[in-house]
Amino acid sequence: MAWDGLKKFVFRRKRDLPEGLWMKCDDCDALIYKKAVEERVKTCPQCNFHFPMTGPERLQLLLDPGSFQERWDDLTPADPLSFVAVTAYKDKLAEAQLQTGLRDAAIVGTGTLHSRPLVFGVTDSRFIMGSMGSVVGEKITRAAELAAAEKLPLIIVSGSGGGARMYEGCLSLMQMAKTSAAIARLHDAGGFFISILTHPTMAGVMASFAALGDIVIAEPKALIGFTGPRVIEQTIKQELPKGFQRAEFMLEHGFVDLILERQRMRDELAKILNYLP
Amino acid sequence: MAVAYLHDFEKPIAELEDEIANLEKLASRSPADLSANIQSLRERSLALKREIYAKLTPWQRVQVARDPNRPLFTDYLNALVEDFVELHGDRAYGDDKAIVTGFGRIGQQKVMIVGHKRGKTTAERVQCNFGSPHPEGYRKALLKMQLAEKCHVPVVCFINTAGAYPGIGAEERGQAQAIARNLFEMSRLRTPIVCLVIGEGGSGGALGIGVGDRLAILENAYFSVISPEGCAAILWKDGGKAPQAAQVLKLAPKDLLALGIVDEIVPEPVGGAHHAPEAATQLVKAAILRMLEELVTVPIPELVERRYARHRRIGRFLEGEAAKVYFESTIAQASARAQAKAVKEAGKEPAAAATNAPREAITPASAGPAAGAPPLVAGSPPATAVTSAPAVHAAPVPAAPVAPAASALPPNPPTTPNPPASAPAGAEPSTATKENAGAVSPGPVQSVQRHA
Numbered sequence: 001m002a003w004d005g006l007k008k009f010v011f012r013r014k015r016d017l018p019e020g021l022w023m024k025c026d027d028c029d030a031l032i033y034k035k036a037v038e039e040r041v042k043t044c045p046q047c048n049f050h051f052p053m054t055g056p057e058r059l060q061l062l063l064d065p066g067s068f069q070e071r072w073d074d075l076t077p078a079d080p081l082s083f084v085a086v087t088a089y090k091d092k093l094a095e096a097q098l099q100t101g102l103r104d105a106a107i108v109g110t111g112t113l114h115s116r117p118l119v120f121g122v123t124d125s126r127f128i129m130g131s132m133g134s135v136v137g138e139k140i141t142r143a144a145e146l147a148a149a150e151k152l153p154l155i156i157v158s159g160s161g162g163g164a165r166m167y168e169g170c171l172s173l174m175q176m177a178k179t180s181a182a183i184a185r186l187h188d189a190g191g192f193f194i195s196i197l198t199h200p201t202m203a204g205v206m207a208s209f210a211a212l213g214d215i216v217i218a219e220p221k222a223l224i225g226f227t228g229p230r231v232i233e234q235t236i237k238q239e240l241p242k243g244f245q246r247a248e249f250m251l252e253h254g255f256v257d258l259i260l261e262r263q264r265m266r267d268e269l270a271k272i273l274n275y276l277p
Numbered sequence: 278m279a280v281a282y283l284h285d286f287e288k289p290i291a292e293l294e295d296e297i298a299n300l301e302k303l304a305s306r307s308p309a310d311l312s313a314n315i316q317s318l319r320e321r322s323l324a325l326k327r328e329i330y331a332k333l334t335p336w337q338r339v340q341v342a343r344d345p346n347r348p349l350f351t352d353y354l355n356a357l358v359e360d361f362v363e364l365h366g367d368r369a370y371g372d373d374k375a376i377v378t379g380f381g382r383i384g385q386q387k388v389m390i391v392g393h394k395r396g397k398t399t400a401e402r403v404q405c406n407f408g409s410p411h412p413e414g415y416r417k418a419l420l421k422m423q424l425a426e427k428c429h430v431p432v433v434c435f436i437n438t439a440g441a442y443p444g445i446g447a448e449e450r451g452q453a454q455a456i457a458r459n460l461f462e463m464s465r466l467r468t469p470i471v472c473l474v475i476g477e478g479g480s481g482g483a484l485g486i487g488v489g490d491r492l493a494i495l496e497n498a499y500f501s502v503i504s505p506e507g508c509a510a511i512l513w514k515d516g517g518k519a520p521q522a523a524q525v526l527k528l529a530p531k532d533l534l535a536l537g538i539v540d541e542i543v544p545e546p547v548g549g550a551h552h553a554p555e556a557a558t559q560l561v562k563a564a565i566l567r568m569l570e571e572l573v574t575v576p577i578p579e580l581v582e583r584r585y586a587r588h589r590r591i592g593r594f595l596e597g598e599a600a601k602v603y604f605e606s607t608i609a610q611a612s613a614r615a616q617a618k619a620v621k622e623a624g625k626e627p628a629a630a631a632t633n634a635p636r637e638a639i640t641p642a643s644a645g646p647a648a649g650a651p652p653l654v655a656g657s658p659p660a661t662a663v664t665s666a667p668a669v670h671a672a673p674v675p676a677a678p679v680a681p682a683a684s685a686l687p688p689n690p691p692t693t694p695n696p697p698a699s700a701p702a703g704a705e706p707s708t709a710t711k712e713n714a715g716a717v718s719p720g721p722v723q724s725v726q727r728h729a
Contacts (some may be wrong), residue, residue: 076600080536080593081527085512094611103604134592141589164480164502166511169527170538173480173502174591177488180457181464181588188465203453204502207481211457226452226481227443235443245448255451 025049027221041262050219050262052199054100055107055124058157062266063120068111072142076103077135081169089167096127104135105160108143110152114270119147121156123205125198131162132205137175140209144182148189153276155269157196158210161223163203176208183212192276194269197224197247197256211255215272217265218247218256225250280346280551286329286337290548293322326548333497335529336520339505341497342476346551348558350377350392350435350475356558357383357565358390364421366413370450373414374405375442376486378421383433384566386573389425391418391486392435395476408477409442412455415485419459422466431469431569434486439504441482456485463488464588465581469572471565473543474498490584491568492538494530495561496545500538501528537591 023034027049037044041061042051053061059068083089097103105127111120121143123130132140140156147154164172183193195213197206200223207226218224225245233240243249250256260268282291297318304311333341341347354361358381365372374394381390395408418434425432441452463470463486470489478487478500494500503511508526509518523529533539543564550557572580595603 072596074596074600076595076604078593078595078603081525083525085521085525090607091611091614094607095615097604097608098611098615103600134594138592138594166503166508166526168593169502169536170500170533171536171592173484173500174538174588176457176481176484177460177464178588178591180460181488181585184461184465185585187461204481206453207456207485208460209457211454212461224453225448226441226456227448232443232445232448236445240445244445253449253451255454 026051043262047221048261049221050199052125052159053262054126055102055105055122058122059107059111059120061262062155062157062269063111063113064115068109068120070107070109071146072108072139073103075135075139077133077168079167080134080171081167083167083169092128092167100124100126102127104133104139105130106136106139108139110146110150113155113266113273116153116270116273118153118155118273119143119150121154123156123158123160125159125161125200128165128167129162130158130160130205131165131172132160132175132179132208133165133168133172134175136165137172137178140175140179141182144179144186144191144193144209147193148186148191151189151191153192153194153273154186155194155196156209156213157198158201158205159198160205160210161200161202161228163205163207173204176204179209180212183209187214194272196260196265197250198222200224202226202228215257216255217269218250218259219265220247220259220261222247224256283344283346284337284340286333290322290326290329293318293325297322323547326552330497330548334520334524335499335526335532336505336523338497338529339477339499339519339523341549341551342499344549344551347476347497348550348554349395349397350437351394351397352554353435353475353558353561354381354390354392356555357562358388359383361390364424365417367416367420369416370413373411373417375408375410375438376414376418378417380430383562383569386566386569387428387430388569389421389428389430389432390435391421391432393438393483393486395437406442408438409440409482410438410485411442411444411447412450412452415441415455415459418486419462422463422468422470426466426468429468431471431573432466432489433565433569434470434472434489436472436474436478436483436487436500437476437498438479438482439477440479441485456481459485460488464585467577467581469569469575469580470584471568471572473561473565474500474539475561479504488584488588490572490580490587491540493541493543493564493568494533494539495543495550495557496530497549498530499523499528500533501526536593 021034022031023037024030025032025044025046028044028047030044030046032045037051042053042057043049044051077093079088079090079093081089102124105123105125106121107124108119108121110117112118121140123132123136143156144154146152164176166172186193193213194215194217195210197210197216197218199219199221201210202223202225206224223229223245224247229240229245247256247259251259282288282294297315300311300315300318304315354377361379361381363377363379367373376391377394378389378391381388393408393410394405396402396405422432441447441456470491472487472489472492474483474487474492474494476495476498477483478494478498480502483500503526505519505523505526505528506516508522510516512518512522527533527536530539530542534542541564544560546553546556546560575583
């Protein structure tokens with residue numbers, strides 16, 4: 001899907017500074033003090049760009065300490081197509097697993113937010129760009145089914161530049177249908193789904209469960225859309241307007257309910273949850 | 278039958294057909310009876326077509342799927358739908374020409390037709406963006422499908438698109454949102470839906486009208502998560518490697534059937550639909566009518582339940598004990614490799630010793646699932662995973678006793694392909710390497726999966 005170019009765009013200008021006290025902002029290019037970034041929960045002190053957070057960091061940010069109980073953490077990606085191109089999918093998986101300590105990009109389970117129990121899921125963009133293969137699709141689906149059965153609200157934090165994971169072919173594509181169907185069921189059961197979009201949420205993830213929240217929340221400046229910006233540029237052969245496909249653009253065009261800064265996200269979510277029955 | 282043979286692999290057929298044509302010309306002028314010769318050549322041509330088309334590579338099939346002479350949605354519409362009443366517009370923004378919708382009748386069966394229109398002439402093609410819909414196209418499709426639901430009329434979708442349109446307007450109007458909404462609503466639409474890929478099944482743009490009770494695909498069509506060119510551009514940084522990409526993506530009908538993604542392959546006349554459009558139309562008509570016949574008698578709640586189960590079970594992964602064994606062995610290999618790389622980079626070991634040894638250790642296990650990897654889970658979890666204990670792990674469960682791990686690993690890792698479970702897993706302590714991975718709660722999903 002929109003893998004084309006996205007990798008370059010999203011992770012462009014990788015901090016070309018050695019590990020040290022300073023770093024360069026991915027968005028505004030400003031030289032920023034690392035400690036300040038960490039203090040602001042991984043946001044740029046200059047431009048307020050929200051850097052990607054890992055799944056475990058997100059759990060820590062949003063849920064009550066110690067409340068998260070992970071479910072189905074044994075689900076492990078196979079290599080259903082025996083996909084071998086320049087590198088083998090198998091090796092790519094192992095590399096990502098080694099690097100992140102996760103088995104695949106999604107972490108789902110139950111927890112509480114301001115003591116309110118809910119089903120929570122997050123995709124970790126470090127793991128093959130947070131793309132959705134069979135495991136991510138299955139976990140999101142089970143999370144939605146659990147939320148429906150237990151009558152708990154569902155919150156999923158998405159961060160995927162890759163969309164449907166190419167390495168599992170159409171099995172990945174069909175996870176879009178599967179997760180969307182599960183969200184529809186949750187809806188029919190009277191359940192609630194809050195979808196939180198982080199930088200970047202694109203392609204097959206955005207064109208399925210991530211777009212289907214009863215409430216859709218985005219982090220400031222997050223890239224959100226269907227086709228990757230570089231593919232669009234190549235197709236229409238002109239430069240894209242500034243701010244195209246960013247959270248603010250999506251808000252303006254009516255596809256996002258609200259933009260929430262990371263620091264206030266937990267309290268604001270609690271406020272919203274109070275309105276649910 | 279005067280359709281040109283455009284593809285390299287069709288060359289032997291083209292030559293034989295030329296020969297037949299020449300002989301026929303000769304026969305018309307000469308008194309000798311050549312009919313026996315012509316007949317035998319025709320038989321040979323047919324056999325040749327059958328042989329060549331049975332052995333098409335995935336990339337060749339993609340080329341056939343894109344053949345300009347191949348029947349398009351509008352051809353099927355004209356040939357097999359009667360009393361067609363086209364219905365336009367999404368009631369919100371406009372009328373996307375890339376998706377055509379309307380009431381029609383196939384045989385005795387009233388249906389709602391939805392299809393990707395690619396256009397026959399250049400002007401038409403430009404008008405409908407070569408069959409790549411904008412959000413209003415998907416919204417139009419949904420609106421008409423909901424109308425069909427209200428009228429108790431089944432929906433038939435003809436899929437043939439390279440993908441949803443990539444453009445500024447499409448993004449501004451919510452391409453992702455429109456597709457997602459269609460997946461959502463189609464999964465619970467209370468009327469039968471039959472989807473047929475007739476040419477290109479390009480990713481989300483195809484799936485946007487592709488969620489139904491049946492997903493069928495023509496013999497020479499394809500359905501893929503990404504175009505072969507796009508995949509090649511990412512993996513090889515070279516769009517010219519599309520043939521290889523087509524191979525690894527498993528986008529051909531037979532692969533899709535084996536993966537449980539499509540329900541059936543609709544045969545085409547020998548040599549492809551483009552060489553016998555009338556025959557192709559009849560085969561398509563028969564397939565659609567048969568699928569509809571199977572579906573219209575199913576009570577609606579059961580139909581919707583089965584549709585959910587149909588999509589619910591798609592996906593292959595490992596779970597429980599099988600997952601644990603597999604995960605530990607792959608992680609051990611990966612860490613050995615990382616170790617070897619680090620050693621090599623540090624220059625502490627002669628390059629040969631550092632690179633050869635781990636490779637040997639990796640090869641046997643990476644030879645494929647048959648070489649010792651546990652069977653894949655398709656949808657429902659294996660028996661080992663279904664434990665009655667609702668043992669949900671608390672998040673701060675101490676990580677598995679990860680043995681002295683990577684640092685203790687000698688530069689030459691163990692030569693056993695699958696190290697015993699007690700061997701250093703090599704991974705960092707994490708939630709993913711818990712020892713008790715096998716004890717999972719089946720969760721509330723079981724009731725759903727039983728329908729699978």
